Amino acid sequence: MTVSPLTPTDLARIRADFPILARELHGQPLAYLDSASTSQKPQQMLDAMTSFYSTSNANVHRGVYTLGVESTDAFEAARDAVAALLNAPSRREVIFTRNTTEALNLVAKTYGVQNCGPGDVIVSTVLEHHANLVPWQVLAEQTGATLRFLDIDDEGNLQLDALDAIAREGNVKLVAVTHQSNTLGVRPPVAEIVAWAHAQGAVVVLDAAQTVPNRPVDVQALDVDFLAFSGHKTLGPTGIGALWGRESLLADLQPFLTGGEMIRSVKLERTSWNALPWKFEAGTPAYAEAVGLHAAIDYLQAVGLEAIDAHEHAITDYALGRLAEVPGLRIIGPQTAAARGGVVSFVLDDVHPHDIAEILDRHAVCVRAGHHCTQPLIERLGLAATVRASFYLTTTEAEIDRLVAGLLDVRRVMGV
């Protein structure tokens, strides 16, 4: 790690930007440890949206008047910000969607159905969020393609040994993999997978919902073909996300949804499609949310994504150490911070995760309990549910300490 993590002064300054962190629950300050689900929002992002709505709001693309021009400029500037964030070769490759799920579905329902058929193979992994699993299941059913899953070891590390057998089968068309598991925090060896997939002539779809928020993500360095993320996990508002795709692939695709800005000209008998990226953006887009996402990206870049990554690494290391002090607690996934991001799943004796989350809530500690939209993964691990704590640029050691104190109280209340 060449970049130093956030200092206590940085952290205090950052936390002051997040109004929700001033909230108290049950007489205690909030300890928000659920950023993997959604991030909290800095005032700068909230102000950007309010200011946009207060001064420039008008529907994009069709307005000749000043407001419409300002609004369109702001929307397209947000696209440039996303393109720069991902180091995309071209702004034409950035398609706004509602979220990661919609971006992945877009790929399945355009590239997938237009390129996969009977005898073809789609590869995914047991680590995936349902959003990067179900669209491929449906695609396989619709096209007659076969879906293969890469397995993990008991710590959640992706096993690549099945790739040889899959390669011998041939006809691999698409590989869909997560950049970081939202349940275990484990980061699969994406570079190896990309090299393998490209050797098979397959494209790679990367689910970057858990990494775009907290570390530099460079589509050119990754050499993937499609990448999806959500604005709401990236300090931005809900209702906006993005798909990045290689222009050479997007150019040949038929549209996803039809109507609105995705159209060049309509005659009663035939319609021609707009240029990239608008070909994939039907109807009024979430342009005010795009403005919010732009402000969120500015905020992240001002703090520095390397510094955020370093902070998450340090706080995860601290959390793993402190959680090890709780009797009966078992970390699910990699046991050290080296191999993971800022997401820690665990179980505590045989106390049900929902009981744990509910008792922690009484301590104003917000964690998730359940399968985290990764049912096949939870089943593969032989579990019914886990408790998940996840960290971000606002997370402090004091919050981890409160988690640990809360867990000791869980033991007391549940009599274990």
Added chain:
Amino acid sequence: MDDLYRENLMDHYQHPRHHGPMAECDAEAEGQNPLCGDQVIVQVKLTDGTIEEMRFTGHGCAISQAATSMLTELVQGLTVDEAAALPSQAILDELAIPLSAMRVKCAVLGLGTLKLALHRSAGTPLPAEWGDTDEMVWS
């Protein structure tokens, strides 16, 4: 905190009543709440249209297991018709703790499963408000 996980509730969770399978029963059903992985299997022994004993097995959160344990005591001696008509509020009253909407589903898992067992053995359909609980899986 302690008003959430009261002594009585914890006592039922840690020492569930009428717990464990029965060899022969007159009515049986399984209920699952996939949202949290709670599961209960309910078995009922009937004598002359009256519940002689309800037993259960399963696993899950404290609320689901304690509520089902309380239910076994609540329905003992009730007629099938009375038990089949028992409202959710009856079990919520037994638990006597404030529950969020999500945890209410945990609380009524056992009752829904009992209703299914009774209606199934009587050959009558499960009332719509139970059959339509899309989060629950009955079998």
